Amino acid sequence: MAIEAWFMEENDEDQRLPHHRNPKQFVSLDHLADLGVLYWKLNPKDYENDQELKEIRESRGYNYMDLLDLCPERVENYEEKLKNFYTEHIHGDEEIRYCLEGSGYFDVRDKEDRWIRIWIKEGDMIVLPAGIYHRFTLDTGNYVKLMRLFVGEPVWTAYNRPQEHHPARKNYINNFTHKVGVPLEAH
Ligand SMILES: CSCCC(=O)C(=O)O
Ligand SMILES: [Fe+2]
Numbered sequence: 352m353a354i355e356a357w358f359m360e361e362n363d364e365d366q367r368l369p370h371h372r373n374p375k376q377f378v379s380l381d382h383l384a385d386l387g388v389l390y391w392k393l394n395p396k397d398y399e400n401d402q403e404l405k406e407i408r409e410s411r412g413y414n415y416m417d418l419l420d421l422c423p424e425r426v427e428n429y430e431e432k433l434k435n436f437y438t439e440h441i442h443g444d445e446e447i448r449y450c451l452e453g454s455g456y457f458d459v460r461d462k463e464d465r466w467i468r469i470w471i472k473e474g475d476m477i478v479l480p481a482g483i484y485h486r487f488t489l490d491t492g493n494y495v496k497l498m499r500l501f502v503g504e505p506v507w508t509a510y511n512r513p514q515e516h517h518p519a520r521k522n523y524i525n526n527f528t529h530k531v532g533v534p535l536e537a538h
Contacts (some may be wrong), residue, residue, distance in 0.1 A: 356380075370468060380500075441512070444519075457485060
């Protein structure tokens with residue numbers, strides 16, 4: 352099954368809960384693609400020899416790779432990292448994550464500044480475009496193992512909102528939000 356995403360109910364409940372609206376309001380992959388969010392379903396079992404992953408990495412130039420095993424025993428400053436992950440931010444580059452085990456939520460802002468919650472599970476790979484406001488939390492399963500990919504030397508710097516003057520933000524706005532409904536000839 353494809354990935355699930357939905358509009359979030361914003362309230363003070365535990366961030367690890369699903370935060371569905373009532374009734375549930377799901378978001379399609381097309382809607383995510385409109386925001387510049389890319390998605391692939393891959394086979395996580397033998398990721399070291401996966402031809403499909405290899406092809407994605409080659410075609411998009413993702414030559415850097417490491418693994419993030421998100422549990423207190425394996426991550427320094429675990430609590431602080433989790434807190435930073437859930438603070439709304441952007442990056443100067445794409446954020447590319449491939450879920451090998453466990454699950455978690457990537458929240459992204461849509462064009463009307465609503466939160467969309469994207470549920471990442473084993474085999475889900477997503478790319479968040481540079482400049483999109485986002486955050487991440489574990490779900491109630493409390494564990495995820497992610498592959499992180501990057502073009503060249505990785506830069507993980509997070510710029511917390513507001514960042515309206517950041518070049519990556521301006522670029523994102525130009526590419527993904529301004530041109531909605533405008534015919535191609537008009538550009
Ligand atoms: C746990 S990876 C996702 C968190 C995030 O947004 C980031 O690392 O910048
Ligand atoms: Fe991020």
